Amino acid sequence: MGLQPIILYAADFAAFLVSLSVVGSACAWLGEQHKYGSHTHAQVALAIALCLGFSLWVAAEVEAKIVQTWGTKESYAAVPAAAGAEEAGIELPATKIGNAVEGPSSPGAKEVAWQESTVSTASAPSSMLERAREPLRSVAELAGIVAFLYLCDRTAYFPDGKKVYSPAAFWGCWGLIWLAALATTRRLESTKVMQREQTDEWKGWMQIMFLMYHYFAEHEVYNAIRIYIAAYVWMTGYGNFFLYARGKSFTIRRTLQMLFRLNFLGLVVCVALNNEYMLYYICAMHTFFTVVVVLALYIKSDANTAATAVYSKIALTLVVTLLIYDGPEFIFKAIFGVIPGMRQLFAFHDPLHKEFTNELHEWHFRSGLDRFIWIVGMVYAFEVGRFEAFMQHLDGIASLAKRYAARAGVALLALAVGGLWWHYAFRLGKYKYNAVHPYTSFVPLTVFLVLRNLFPPIRQRYMWLFAFLGKVTLETYIFQFHIWMKTTGVNGSPRTLMVWIPGWHYVNMVLTTAVYVFLSFRMFHITDSLKNAMIPEALASTAKRLGTASLLGAACYGASFAFIGPYALAVADKAMLR
Numbered sequence: 001m002g003l004q005p006i007i008l009y010a011a012d013f014a015a016f017l018v019s020l021s022v023v024g025s026a027c028a029w030l031g032e033q034h035k036y037g038s039h040t041h042a043q044v045a046l047a048i049a050l051c052l053g054f055s056l057w058v059a060a061e062v063e064a065k066i067v068q069t070w071g072t073k074e075s076y077a078a079v080p081a082a083a084g085a086e087e088a089g090i091e092l093p094a095t096k097i098g099n100a101v102e103g104p105s106s107p108g109a110k111e112v113a114w115q116e117s118t119v120s121t122a123s124a125p126s127s128m129l130e131r132a133r134e135p136l137r138s139v140a141e142l143a144g145i146v147a148f149l150y151l152c153d154r155t156a157y158f159p160d161g162k163k164v165y166s167p168a169a170f171w172g173c174w175g176l177i178w179l180a181a182l183a184t185t186r187r188l189e190s191t192k193v194m195q196r197e198q199t200d201e202w203k204g205w206m207q208i209m210f211l212m213y214h215y216f217a218e219h220e221v222y223n224a225i226r227i228y229i230a231a232y233v234w235m236t237g238y239g240n241f242f243l244y245a246r247g248k249s250f251t252i253r254r255t256l257q258m259l260f261r262l263n264f265l266g267l268v269v270c271v272a273l274n275n276e277y278m279l280y281y282i283c284a285m286h287t288f289f290t291v292v293v294v295l296a297l298y299i300k301s302d303a304n305t306a307a308t309a310v311y312s313k314i315a316l317t318l319v320v321t322l323l324i325y326d327g328p329e330f331i332f333k334a335i336f337g338v339i340p341g342m343r344q345l346f347a348f349h350d351p352l353h354k355e356f357t358n359e360l361h362e363w364h365f366r367s368g369l370d371r372f373i374w375i376v377g378m379v380y381a382f383e384v385g386r387f388e389a390f391m392q393h394l395d396g397i398a399s400l401a402k403r404y405a406a407r408a409g410v411a412l413l414a415l416a417v418g419g420l421w422w423h424y425a426f427r428l429g430k431y432k433y434n435a436v437h438p439y440t441s442f443v444p445l446t447v448f449l450v451l452r453n454l455f456p457p458i459r460q461r462y463m464w465l466f467a468f469l470g471k472v473t474l475e476t477y478i479f480q481f482h483i484w485m486k487t488t489g490v491n492g493s494p495r496t497l498m499v500w501i502p503g504w505h506y507v508n509m510v511l512t513t514a515v516y517v518f519l520s521f522r523m524f525h526i527t528d529s530l531k532n533a534m535i536p537e538a539l540a541s542t543a544k545r546l547g548t549a550s551l552l553g554a555a556c557y558g559a560s561f562a563f564i565g566p567y568a569l570a571v572a573d574k575a576m577l578r
Helices: 005-032 041-070 074-078 081-087 107-117 133-153 167-182 196-215 219-244 252-273 277-298 307-326 329-338 342-346 361-369 373-395 400-426 430-440 442-453 464-484 505-534 539-560
Strands: 095-097 100-102 185-187 461-463 485-487 494-498
Touching: 005 041, 005 133, 041 133, 041 252, 041 539, 133 252, 133 464, 133 485, 133 505, 167 196, 167 464, 196 219, 196 442, 196 461, 196 464, 219 277, 219 361, 219 373, 219 430, 219 442, 252 277, 252 464, 252 505, 252 539, 277 307, 277 342, 277 361, 277 373, 277 464, 307 329, 307 361, 307 373, 329 342, 361 430, 373 400, 373 442, 400 430, 400 442, 461 464, 464 485, 464 494, 464 505, 494 505, 505 539
Parallel strands: none
Antiparallel strands: 095 100, 185 461, 485 494
């Protein structure tokens, strides 16, 4: 006999209230530990939203457990399972009907799903809570991670430690990581140039050195780090051009999902810790340059295969970039300081460098250093076919001696060009190098790509460990500020190390690194889960869900006035009244 809905609703409501009480108390305790300024309405609104999401997830899990243990819910069968799942953004497996296989949107599949929903809850979710259980689980996990970030970097609960400058330790750790990565070398079936595993590997080892540069305060590798950041921006131009030039990705869903992936974590952390968006300037740079690439390719997209049209677009993009960054100053300020919403995103007030009175200085400096390299990435993406044809030509030389001689000649030429760049640009001091970086960063990237893809046995192999870590560069970039290290406060830089075991530097480094990397991967999966839940295939469903999320956000923001400000309730927690 199935459970009566009223009993199940009562159990859901009780689980929600108990959970909300517990998680609300934990949130209040966390607020009491706050040591930087006052809470904002946005911070409190986010806390309310995450507490509600966490409590709803608990209720969903309790409901699922009760149903699994005590029986089915025949009374819930009034909602077709497949239709409900589609509305919730949950993709059901295809249903076999006779000799045909039909997806959940087909009439036959819906009929089968309707019938099965009255027989077993294991076949498809029925209630609203069940349908939303997976997204709610991601929200609950997000709430835990955000709370942990807050505990680490906005309270005095964990002490901080000075960075230990030690070139020997830096290069020793780097060498050990490389040996570990070499042990994970894997072979690909194809010998194509610049395969996805290779670019993930590239991102992975660059990101590790970038993070170690911050952790060890290894300022001698500053110029190399600038090259690595340029490589990431180059990939923005290359990857997006390669994808959108085919003309199959110009959809609202694709664009929204891309923007969600780039900015969701950054915006959540900004609100939670009361930082400005530009503190995580990588998010802003990739977003801005990606949008420009997409716009350039969207206009007259049917001409994206013609060299004349493509290079005309690239030339126009270059001219616009020159005007924005190297033209009259008012153009840059008009775009990023006057257009509604732009100044709020790109302005930055650095508490450590108050001499910079221009709030757009940070954005101009950071994005200006790599203002051309993404355009170079577009060119390379368009010409990658010729690059591959050239490599295949070398591979096809019949004579073994001539083949190796040709490859040796290409390698020597690349090394000679790289040597000249190293002598005249890379050896310069930090500030002098910054001046030439925008015009020369394409040289080491080109040399690397040529040498990395010159020999088939090399381009056919990749180091899995680096490729694995290369998938979470966005998460590791943001979390380094607040889990691996500690910032100086609101809009602060990570000047000190996170210390969980005082007096044990390397033990502490291993422990914090393990947690830091683990949470980065969890956040990667959370972002992907919420991205798919919020932006499903159907545009109408996407609009409905984004609209609902906006309304809930506005409601939580309104509720924040009950906790802080002149209209705060007398019963509000003291921590929230500061």
